[in-house]
Amino acid sequence: MGLAVAEWVRSRAEADGRFEEIDFADLAEINLPFMDEPNHPSKRQYTKPHTIAWSERVDAADAFIFVTPEYNHSFSPALKNAFDYLNQEWWRKAVGFVSYGGVAGGSRGVTAFEPAFTTLGLVKTGANVEIPFVSAMVADGVFTPTEKETAILQKVIAELEELSGALKPLR
Numbered sequence: 728m729g730l731a732v733a734e735w736v737r738s739r740a741e742a743d744g745r746f747e748e749i750d751f752a753d754l755a756e757i758n759l760p761f762m763d764e765p766n767h768p769s770k771r772q773y774t775k776p777h778t779i780a781w782s783e784r785v786d787a788a789d790a791f792i793f794v795t796p797e798y799n800h801s802f803s804p805a806l807k808n809a810f811d812y813l814n815q816e817w818w819r820k821a822v823g824f825v826s827y828g829g830v831a832g833g834s835r836g837v838t839a840f841e842p843a844f845t846t847l848g849l850v851k852t853g854a855n856v857e858i859p860f861v862s863a864m865v866a867d868g869v870f871t872p873t874e875k876e877t878a879i880l881q882k883v884i885a886e887l888e889e890l891s892g893a894l895k896p897l898r
């Protein structure tokens with residue numbers, strides 16, 4: 728489901744035009760192994776090409792939108808693994824979430840992830856896009872949102888611009 732929802736987020740972010748460049752990072756395509764660096768990420772002494780490439784990509788960003796499901800009422804292990812690879816690259820940057828799932832719309836996954844992303848200095852938007860019963864909204868790999876999801880995503884994007892501007896002097 729993630730790719731269908733993320734393609735929608737990408738198209739809205741590009742259409743919005745508030746950000747100069749949108750980098751679309753598909754964790755399935757990037758295919759990071761289970762975290763395999765010998766040093767603590769805070770040292771930034773990376774040894775593997777996949778870590779160096781991921782570090783450069785995250786470092787270049789001012790703000791993030793994480794598109795994520797919840798698994799067993801908690802965060803997505805793929806997202807947590809990609810997150811744990813790095814440290815300083817996340818510091819004092821803005822993040823918004825688009826979560827999806829069953830009745831809870833993935834919101835428990837975002838809540839469970841919060842101690843990790845706040846520890847590494849990410850600052851979350853107040854608005855969250857939560858998509859319940861996502862499978863009913865995806866057909867042939869295309870996600871069709873309601874007006875509610877589109878309106879909230881717009882708020883997330885606007886907040887990201889505000890927060891990323893405010894956080895820039897702190898980095």
Ligand SMILES: Cc1cc2nc3c(=O)[nH]c(=O)nc-3n(C[C@H](O)[C@H](O)[C@H](O)COP(=O)(O)O)c2cc1C
Nearest residue numbers: 728729796797798799800801827828829830831833
């Ligand atoms: C191991 C596993 C655990 C899941 N746990 C939850 C859950 O706790 N809450 C929920 O709403 N959906 C849950 N789901 C359903 C997922 O939201 C749904 O499968 C979704 O399509 C997963 O996203 P993905 O297709 O991008 O992997 C779970 C799915 C899997 C595979």
